[in-house]
Amino acid sequence: MSEIAPQSPITPSVAPEADPRSLATRQRLLETAGEHFGERGFAGATIREICKQADANIAAVHYHFGDKAGLYAATLAHAREQSGPRVMGATPGEMTWQQLSALPPAVRLREFLLAMLRRVLDKGKPHWHTQLWLHEMVNPTRELDNVVDSSIRPQWEGLRAIVRELTGLPDDDERVWLSTCSIVAQVLLYKHGSAVMARLYAGSPAQAFSPDRPLHEHELRLLAEHICSFSLGGLARLRADRQDAEPVTETTSTPTDPSTQQSKEHPC
Amino acid sequence: MSEIAPQSPITPSVAPEADPRSLATRQRLLETAGEHFGERGFAGATIREICKQADANIAAVHYHFGDKAGLYAATLAHAREQSGPRVMGATPGEMTWQQLSALPPAVRLREFLLAMLRRVLDKGKPHWHTQLWLHEMVNPTRELDNVVDSSIRPQWEGLRAIVRELTGLPDDDERVWLSTCSIVAQVLLYKHGSAVMARLYAGSPAQAFSPDRPLHEHELRLLAEHICSFSLGGLARLRADRQDAEPVTETTSTPTDPSTQQSKEHPC
DNA sequence: GCCCGTTTGAAACGTACGATTCAAACGCGT
DNA sequence: ACGCGTTTGAATCGTACGTTTCAAACGGGC
Numbered sequence: 001m002s003e004i005a006p007q008s009p010i011t012p013s014v015a016p017e018a019d020p021r022s023l024a025t026r027q028r029l030l031e032t033a034g035e036h037f038g039e040r041g042f043a044g045a046t047i048r049e050i051c052k053q054a055d056a057n058i059a060a061v062h063y064h065f066g067d068k069a070g071l072y073a074a075t076l077a078h079a080r081e082q083s084g085p086r087v088m089g090a091t092p093g094e095m096t097w098q099q100l101s102a103l104p105p106a107v108r109l110r111e112f113l114l115a116m117l118r119r120v121l122d123k124g125k126p127h128w129h130t131q132l133w134l135h136e137m138v139n140p141t142r143e144l145d146n147v148v149d150s151s152i153r154p155q156w157e158g159l160r161a162i163v164r165e166l167t168g169l170p171d172d173d174e175r176v177w178l179s180t181c182s183i184v185a186q187v188l189l190y191k192h193g194s195a196v197m198a199r200l201y202a203g204s205p206a207q208a209f210s211p212d213r214p215l216h217e218h219e220l221r222l223l224a225e226h227i228c229s230f231s232l233g234g235l236a237r238l239r240a241d242r243q244d245a246e247p248v249t250e251t252t253s254t255p256t257d258p259s260t261q262q263s264k265e266h267p268c
Numbered sequence: 269m270s271e272i273a274p275q276s277p278i279t280p281s282v283a284p285e286a287d288p289r290s291l292a293t294r295q296r297l298l299e300t301a302g303e304h305f306g307e308r309g310f311a312g313a314t315i316r317e318i319c320k321q322a323d324a325n326i327a328a329v330h331y332h333f334g335d336k337a338g339l340y341a342a343t344l345a346h347a348r349e350q351s352g353p354r355v356m357g358a359t360p361g362e363m364t365w366q367q368l369s370a371l372p373p374a375v376r377l378r379e380f381l382l383a384m385l386r387r388v389l390d391k392g393k394p395h396w397h398t399q400l401w402l403h404e405m406v407n408p409t410r411e412l413d414n415v416v417d418s419s420i421r422p423q424w425e426g427l428r429a430i431v432r433e434l435t436g437l438p439d440d441d442e443r444v445w446l447s448t449c450s451i452v453a454q455v456l457l458y459k460h461g462s463a464v465m466a467r468l469y470a471g472s473p474a475q476a477f478s479p480d481r482p483l484h485e486h487e488l489r490l491l492a493e494h495i496c497s498f499s500l501g502g503l504a505r506l507r508a509d510r511q512d513a514e515p516v517t518e519t520t521s522t523p524t525d526p527s528t529q530q531s532k533e534h535p536c
Numbered sequence: 537g538c539c540c541g542t543t544t545g546a547a548a549c550g551t552a553c554g555a556t557t558c559a560a561a562c563g564c565g566t
Numbered sequence: 567a568c569g570c571g572t573t574t575g576a577a578t579c580g581t582a583c584g585t586t587t588c589a590a591a592c593g594g595g596c
């Protein structure tokens with residue numbers, strides 16, 4: 001009586017074709033799972049909680065998705081396809097990729113950063129797709145490869161193209177990679193280090209940017225502005241010293257003096 | 269028979285004064301716990317594993333530290349005191365804070381970054397103190413306040429002082445905070461996003477900097493060099509536009525495209 | 537040498553969670 | 567209306583943990 005394989009197809013994988021509340025349940029599970037996984041990550045979320053909030057039974061998860069990992073994979077796929085067309089957070093109020101590509105790269109960088117900041121810092125439902133791979137970033141699961149290829153890399157390439165334009169460096173220059181990295185890092189810290197930054201910022205002049213509570217639109221813009229400006233400066237310097245592995249030079253030597261030196265040795 | 273308080277003092281907190289193997293066990297537990305917590309974080313580590321590797325009994329943990337949280341707190345305190353004197357990873361081969369303070373700020377920035385990179389990227393025992401609060405950063409526990417105040421903030425202030433010197437901005441300028449943030453972010457991404465970066469970097473010109481395996485000394489230096497250079501550029505730009513909230517300006521105008529148009533409609 | 541607080545060892549308990557089972561309910565084709 | 571594959575509900579199992587218990591072992595002070 002204790003056969004291994006029960007009787008169910010375990011993972012239909014494709015929608016089981018026109019069922020009254022089956023699809024509804026499946027859908028509800030995906031939505032709810034998205035929220036939970038987005039908030040707490042794969043390990044942190046429990047299928048019990050998800051099922052309770054989705055008004056579904058635990059058995060439904062196993063029927064539709066096989067197991068927790070299957071639900072997670074399906075949730076990622078679901079999030080992927082329903083936010084597929086948008087690029088870099090082109091939520092309703094924002095620009096499309098088409099519009100952006102007409103603008104100068106420096107402006108595009110700022111828009112990119114603003115959109116990314118919005119999605120990264122916004123807690124809650126609208127952007128749980130982003131929240132999902134932010135968790136995947138810190139606590140990778142077996143789904144990471146998919147997430148990187150289908151969600152992260154496109155945006156990475158978008159930013160890298162901007163960096164390439166801004167620096168004029170060839171595509172295969174490693175500094176383009178490193179700089180792209182430097183830029184996204186500035187955004188991501190506010191997510192991955194929010195608890196620490198909140199405490200460091202507490203009571204400081206930068207208090208308004210403390211990332212523990214939702215940032216207001218105004219602060220979000222200022223933050224994007226700072227990161228954009230800082231990054232443009234970094235990229236400008238990148239163009240300056242073309243020779244590789246050159247140690248720290250005399251740029252910005254004297255500290256508190258207001259002299260106008262900002263870049264002396266720029267050949268271009 | 270089921271009294272609440274057993275009979276033990278639960279948390280001696282101070283060393284129980286000259287005991288043959290008691291101190292030894294306590295010490296062994298602290299060391300092993302440090303490694304485990306550093307590798308997997310508080311939630312990821314199990315006291316069973318720790319005890320097994322430390323050749324101690326689970327009851328010993330309860331006796332010496334009360335519970336898992338107590339062991340964790342003690343581990344943090346232990347790590348703190350035994351790496352207290354050093355500042356920003358002044359491991360044997362590196363400079364002391366004293367020596368550094370004599371150098372120009374740009375050089376100090378580079379040394380700071382190199383030391384930080386070393387500690388952040390180095391997996392394994394020597395730097396599990398740093399690894400410990402890197403975990404605390406992403407998955408905060410009740411100990412976070414202590415960690416921030418006693419471990420993170422001193423180094424933050426050190427870096428902030430360098431930024432202040434490099435920009436000449438007053439102490440209470442929020443841009444100093446934001447820029448300090450931008451700098452540490454570049455280092456931390458290689459830790460918190462290592463899995464993703466490894467995949468993005470795979471097969472790219474920046475392949476050598478893929479943070480999934482230990483970086484060689486040479487790559488570590490190049491990485492520090494890049495972050496330093498990029499950051500100096502960002503800081504230099506910060507000095508340039510003194511007026512606040514100024515939108516993207518003409519610096520590093522579009523290279524591959526000759527048009528000089530930039531921000532048009534930005535009231536921000 | 538004996539008493540008593542301290543420390544250790546081995547086992548058990550309680551809980552949270554994912555996975556499993558199985559029968560009942562449902563819906564569709566005939 | 568009937569039978570059969572599909573879906574759901576409720577209960578149960580197995581495992582991994584942290585925690586607790588309690589008696590045995592230890593060691594210094596009388």
